[in-house]
Amino acid sequence: MIKVGVSIMYHPRRADRIPPLVRACAPLDAVPVRDPDPGGAPSPLRTAKRAWAQIQDGVTHHMVLQDDIALAPGFAEQVSEAVARHPEDGVSFYSHWNSPQNSYLVRRAAVAGASYAPLSLTEWTPCQGFVLPVDRARDLAAYLAEIPDDVQDDDEMVVIFCRKQGIPVVATVPHLVDHGVDETIVGHQGELRATVFAPGERTPTAHWTGRTAADPGPYTVELLESRCGIRMVDRDPVEHKFAWHWYDACSLVGVDPRAVLDAAAPHIGGLPDALVPAATEVWAAGHLLGADAAGHPPVPPGGGPFTRHAIGSWVDSGLAGPDRALLGRTGRDVLVALGVAAVRHGLAHPGGRDGR
Known part of the structure; x- marks a missing residue:
């Protein structure tokens, strides 16, 4: 006992x-x-x-x-x-x-x-x-x-x-x-x-x-100061200050960065121009997270029940101060919903495109 x-x-x-x-x-x-x-x-x-x-x-x-x-x-x-x-x-x-x-x-x-x-x-x-x-x-x-x-x-x-x-x-x-x-x-x-x-x-x-998730893989994804980055665990020390920008490092994790941007376009097209850069980074982070999780089934359709909590804390901790101030509460919720949509896209299309 x-x-x-x-x-x-x-x-x-x-x-x-x-x-x-x-x-x-x-x-x-x-x-x-x-x-x-x-x-x-x-x-x-x-x-x-x-x-x-x-x-x-x-x-x-x-x-x-x-x-x-x-x-x-x-x-x-x-x-x-x-x-x-x-x-x-x-x-x-x-x-x-x-x-x-x-x-x-x-x-x-x-x-x-x-x-x-x-x-x-x-x-x-x-x-x-x-x-x-x-x-x-x-x-x-x-x-x-x-x-x-x-x-x-x-x-x-x-x-x-x-x-x-x-x-x-x-x-x-x-x-x-x-x-x-x-x-x-x-x-x-x-x-x-x-x-x-x-x-x-x-x-x-x-x-x-319930079950325990898959063991740590060769990389992690971060969202910090409104920038999505990829860290290669065996190359980047924990205390290293800078991750590789996601667009440049996508090929290392089997994701097509152009396809990620293409998929993001319909979701961020109606946002204020000032928010588009941060929204793009949130989308990239969410897609990469979903794509990684997809490689370790079983995954519930659309992600687990705490997906929104995970994305919410990522948005809250990962945006630069000026972007947080610009967003306000309503804008924050829009970006969380965007991140959840990106996770679902990554789960469905891990490589970035249909069939990949």
């Missing part, structure tokens, strides 16, 4: 967040773990060491949560269902919406109708909500204890640990954790939100018995 214990790592300046989080975890028993040196240099790792070591008696799995998160409705029940499906793996309940690899793997899984996305073992492991089998959790605690606090980022150490130990890591689709809107303790820039989160919706229990 699965029994999950929980530690919530927190900084004292966010102490007011802890009682609501503890209640939201019920009936899971959540134990707060305070930063032992809150006046010192910011270091999530410093608190994570103690949170991973704070393992309750009698549990089969140990989960660590961070203090600046929001939980999905029915969090505890869904955690237990997901862990039961992947009892030997690491399970993350979050991924950052524009991370170079993991966010794409989650979006691809959403389009494919999968309940879980395998995560990269080279990109940092999302640790806003992460669970391991209890023996693995003890090993992780011992591993982290040897690392100096000034290393700072626990997520970069966790991925190294999982890779060395051969621990597969998956993310739930949809996520059960979203990030808050406050600035992080260590000062990471930009808004940090979940890739596929369905606020206000309770995912049916049966969903968590």
Whole structure:
């Protein structure tokens, strides 16, 4: 029988967040773990060491949560269902919406109708909500204890640990954790939100018995600063700032870029001229995502039930500031619908044209 214990790592300046989080975890028993040196240099790792070591008696799995998160409705029940499906793996309940690899793997899984996305073992492991089998959790605690606090980022150490130990890591689709809107303790820039989160919706229990998407492939697709790019995983380091522009790199992934543009034309022809460049990039990203998912059947007709959530977070995180300001809410919804249409086109015509 699965029994999950929980530690919530927190900084004292966010102490007011802890009682609501503890209640939201019920009936899971959540134990707060305070930063032992809150006046010192910011270091999530410093608190994570103690949170991973704070393992309750009698549990089969140990989960660590961070203090600046929001939980999905029915969090505890869904955690237990997901862990039961992947009892030997690491399970993350979050991924950052524009991370170079993991966010794409989650979006691809959403389009494919999968309940879980395998995560990269080279990109940092999302640790806003992460669970391991209890023996693995003890090993992780011992591993982290040897690392100096000034290393700072626990997520970069966790991925190294999982890779060395051969621990597969998956993310739930949809996520059960979203990030808050406050600035992080260590000062990471930009808004940090979940890739596929369905606020206000309770995912049916049966969903968590579903399949895991295909393993990571040789490339990922990104939408960043209103530009669609392709990253070749074996050539482009995770921290590399620039992806290949989609039009130039399409031949590497078996897609005809001219056909992608031809298919986009009827959908973007009526948009204001100022929005056409960004809309074209959204279309390209959606088509490439659908084309990739099509190569890993079975895929529900038109994509999985969380496709729109996946595209919505891509538009929200991937447009440059001036384009977001120009769009407004109505324009944003138009681009999300455009992205969903592009996914469906990619699913139906992976190479870009009928029959290809």
